Amino acid sequence: MTEGAGLSAGDLPEDLTAAEAGMWQAFRNGSVYDLSSGDAVVDDPHGGHPWGPERTVRARIVCWLLLDGPPALAGRVSSLKLAGVRISGTLDLAGGTVVPYVELKSCRFEHEVLLPEARFTTLRLVDCAVPRLEAARVHTEGDLHLPRCRFLGGVRLTDAHIGTDLLLNQAIVYRDRTGRSVAADGMTVGQDLQAELLESHGELSLRSAKVGVSLSLRGARLVNPYSRLALNAPQLTVERTLYLTPAGVGSPLLSGTTPARGTRVQRFECQGGVRLDDGRFGDAVDLERARFAFTDDQELSLRRVQTPELRFLGERPQRGKVVLSGARVVTLVDKAASWPGPGSLHMGGFSYENLVPQGPFPLTERLGWVAAATAEYNPEPYERLAAVLRGAGEDEDAREVLLAKQRRRRETLPLAGKLWGYAQDLAVAYGYRPGRAAVWMAVLWAAGTLAFAHASHPPMDSGGHPTWSPALFALDLLLPVIDLGQAGQWQLRGGWQWLAAAMVLLGWVLATTVAAGATRLLRRS
Numbered sequence: 001m002t003e004g005a006g007l008s009a010g011d012l013p014e015d016l017t018a019a020e021a022g023m024w025q026a027f028r029n030g031s032v033y034d035l036s037s038g039d040a041v042v043d044d045p046h047g048g049h050p051w052g053p054e055r056t057v058r059a060r061i062v063c064w065l066l067l068d069g070p071p072a073l074a075g076r077v078s079s080l081k082l083a084g085v086r087i088s089g090t091l092d093l094a095g096g097t098v099v100p101y102v103e104l105k106s107c108r109f110e111h112e113v114l115l116p117e118a119r120f121t122t123l124r125l126v127d128c129a130v131p132r133l134e135a136a137r138v139h140t141e142g143d144l145h146l147p148r149c150r151f152l153g154g155v156r157l158t159d160a161h162i163g164t165d166l167l168l169n170q171a172i173v174y175r176d177r178t179g180r181s182v183a184a185d186g187m188t189v190g191q192d193l194q195a196e197l198l199e200s201h202g203e204l205s206l207r208s209a210k211v212g213v214s215l216s217l218r219g220a221r222l223v224n225p226y227s228r229l230a231l232n233a234p235q236l237t238v239e240r241t242l243y244l245t246p247a248g249v250g251s252p253l254l255s256g257t258t259p260a261r262g263t264r265v266q267r268f269e270c271q272g273g274v275r276l277d278d279g280r281f282g283d284a285v286d287l288e289r290a291r292f293a294f295t296d297d298q299e300l301s302l303r304r305v306q307t308p309e310l311r312f313l314g315e316r317p318q319r320g321k322v323v324l325s326g327a328r329v330v331t332l333v334d335k336a337a338s339w340p341g342p343g344s345l346h347m348g349g350f351s352y353e354n355l356v357p358q359g360p361f362p363l364t365e366r367l368g369w370v371a372a373a374t375a376e377y378n379p380e381p382y383e384r385l386a387a388v389l390r391g392a393g394e395d396e397d398a399r400e401v402l403l404a405k406q407r408r409r410r411e412t413l414p415l416a417g418k419l420w421g422y423a424q425d426l427a428v429a430y431g432y433r434p435g436r437a438a439v440w441m442a443v444l445w446a447a448g449t450l451a452f453a454h455a456s457h458p459p460m461d462s463g464g465h466p467t468w469s470p471a472l473f474a475l476d477l478l479l480p481v482i483d484l485g486q487a488g489q490w491q492l493r494g495g496w497q498w499l500a501a502a503m504v505l506l507g508w509v510l511a512t513t514v515a516a517g518a519t520r521l522l523r524r525s
Contacts, residue, residue, distance in 0.1 A: 011070075020057045023082065027065050027100070030076045036084030036106065043084055045108045045129040046150050051086040059089035059111070066098045082107055093118045104128055112153065125149055132176065135160060146171055153177075154202065157184040168195040175202025179226050184209055195220055196247045197266065202226065206233035214240040214283075219247025219266040228298055230272025233279065241283040242276075244268040244290045244314075267291050273298035273320070281307035287314040287338075294320025302327050312338050313358060324350040336361045339369055347373040347381055355388055363397050367404050377412045379405055448474030448503055455496045477503035 012021055019035065026033035035055045036043045065080055072078035079101040090111040096118050103124040112132035122142035125133075132153030133146070139161045146155070147169040154176030157166075166189045173181040181202035187209045198220040215238045224230035236242075249264045271293045276285075285307050291314065292300055299321035302310075306327070312334040322340050326349040335358045339345060347370075370381045382405035390398040410418055452470040476482075477500055492500050 016061065017053065017057070019054060019085075020061050023057050023061070023080075023085070024065065024070070027078055027080055028070055028073050028076065030072060030079045030081075032081040032083055033085070034083040043106060045084075045106050045127060051108060055084065056086040056088050057082075059087050059091040059109075062087060062091060063093055063096075066093065066100060066102065067096050069100065077101075079103070081105075086110065090114060098123075120144075132156075137161075140164075143167070151181075154180055155182045155184075156180075157182065157187050159186040160184065160188070162187070162189045164191045165189070166193045168193075168198050170197045170199075171195070172199040173201065175224075175226065179203055179224075180205050181224075182206075188212075192216065197249065198222075200224075200230070203229050203272075204231050204233075206231075206236050208235045209233065210237045212239055214238065214243065216243040217268055218243050218245050219249065220244075220268055221266075222270045222272060224272035228273045229275055230270050231274045231276075234275055234277040236276060236279045238280070239282045242279075242281050242285045244270075245286050245288045269293070273301070275301045276305055277301055277303040279305045279307075281305070283307070284309035284311060286311040290314035292317045292320070294318075296320060299323050305329075309333060310352075314338055316340055317344070320344065321346060327351070330354065331356055333358060334361070335359045336365045336369070339372065342372040343375055345369075345373040348378065349380070351384065353388065354392070363400060367401065370401075370404075371408070374408075377408050379409070382408070444478055444503065444506060445471070445474055448477065448499075451499060452496070455492060474503065478507040 012024055016024060023033050041047060042049045062080070069078060081101075081103045083105045084107065085104070086108045088110045090113075091109065092114040094114050094116045098118060098120045101122055102120065103122075103126070105124075105126045105128070107125075107128045109128065109130045112134055113130055115133070115135040115138045117137045118135070118139070120138070120140045120142075122144075123140055124143065124145040126145060127148040128150075130149055130151050133151055133155045136156050136158040137160060138144075138157065141163040143165045144160075144162045145165070145167040147167050148171060150172045152174050155173055156176070166187075168182070175181050176183070179202055181200040182204050185205055185207040187206070189210070190212045192213045193211045193215045196216050196218040198217065200220070200222045201224070203224050204222055215236075222230040246265045246267045249266050268287075268290045270291070273294060274292065279285075279302075285302075285305065288311055294300075294317050296319055298319075300317065301323045303323055304326040305324075306329075308330045310327075310329045310332050312332065316338055317340055320340075321344050323346045325346050329350075329352040331354040332352040333356045337359075350373075366385065370385055373381055382401055386398040386401040386405075389395075389401060449471045452473050455470075
């Protein structure tokens with residue numbers, strides 16, 4: 001800045017207003033410059049009460065202080081701390097390096113704030129009214145705090161680098177000309193990104209963003225009726241946890257703590273699609289009590305997400321889809337009431353190793369969960385569920401899942417295949433209930449023994465034959481491989497001959513289904 005040329009250290013520029021002169025001296029002293037009136041209604045930066053020249057400073061004087069300000073007073077550290085101040089004109093610090101600490105509380109900006117490629121130590125705008133924040137590629141060594149601010153034309157933080165924390169708690173952000181409320185693609189945050197109780201009107205875009213610790217959207221409300229996505233964050237990397245969970249409404253707002261009794265709790269709500277495809281989350285993705293309101297063509301997309309834990313505990317979306325295709329999760333924590341119905345759930349290639357249901361989730365409903373995800377027959381979800389249950393020691397439930405898979409497969413077969421499938425199911429439940437074969441064998445043997453006890457049975461060879469035994473004769477017919485020396489020694493006529501043929505046929509069917517079931521069991525083991 002050349003405006004300070006000719007000024008000796010400590011001199012005030014001649015054209016400063018009284019408000020600006022006070023700000024200049026407070027900057028050198030490192031003290032707070034507060035122009036608030038004390039009336040909460042008048043001092044509301046978002047209200048309609050006018051602030052006159054006595055509370056107004058020019059943006060170019062603010063820039064002068066921050067980029068080329070006077071030295072601090074002896075024993076003090078210069079900093080810009082404003083409260084209740086109106087800033088006229090456009091605050092343009094693009095490309096500049098700002099060394100002093102900056103904190104503005106309850107201030108009004110007349111025009112947008114331009115910070116692209118600027119460098120700060122720490123920047124805090126608290127409860128300020130800002131038409132728009134343009135801060136692409138901004139760099140801070142410390143925090144960037146924007147809590148309770150209102151941005152009427154959006155916030156742009158594309159490729160920004162925040163050294164420690166980014167705070168957007170209780171901020172209200174409206175969309176810009178492109179439809180985005182917060183455009184933060186490629187942003188890097190060294191520690192936490194907190195946007196608790198954020199109110200976003202437009203698309204919150206975090207494509208390829210990286211967060212060093214956790215990303216909290218507790219109690220946030222994302223609304224975007226203008227396009228398909230309210231949260232667009234593919235390839236997002238969070239080293240710890242993504243929270244789409246409730247927050248306690250009150251002051252102070254304590255992130256991650258259990259709200260005190262009587263505290264009003266606000267859920268995370270999203271009216272518009274959510275895209276988290278290819279995200280990487282070091283600890284968990286937590287959707288506890290999250291509420292999603294989709295149109296028919298919108299979805300909660302978690303394609304190819306990788307995380308140790310997915311807490312799918314939100315409300316069931318009434319419309320739209322939930323897509324987990326290709327996602328890889330170690331532990332799935334869920335409840336039956338959270339999953340959508342048939343046609344609205346897609347889990348092709350979804351991998352998980354442990355199931356931890358919250359509340360009752362009987363196997364019949366778990367099978368319905370798999371069926372809902374497979375409009376067309378796909379063996380993979382059944383086999384994954386069976387493997388997880390078997391790993392947890394639930395062998396009987398695992399067999400039920402694999403039996404359900406065979407029954408579902410049967411629906412896709414031609415008529416002959418369906419008939420053979422019904423035979424296997426009736427005989428030995430596709431091999432998953434092998435004890436049923438012994439029951440059928442005992443029933444047929446007993447029935448055959450009783451029937452053949454009344455049959456006429458002249459011998460085939462009058463010279464030598466064994467003693468007639470209805471029980472051995474019936475068993476010889478039922479066992480297609482073993483020869484007990486009865487079936488070929490006696491002649492049956494009429495209906496008895498047909499009964500014997502039926503016994504042979506049933507024996508072969510039973511033996512074949514048992515062999516098929518045994519083969520399936522051996523493959524599974």
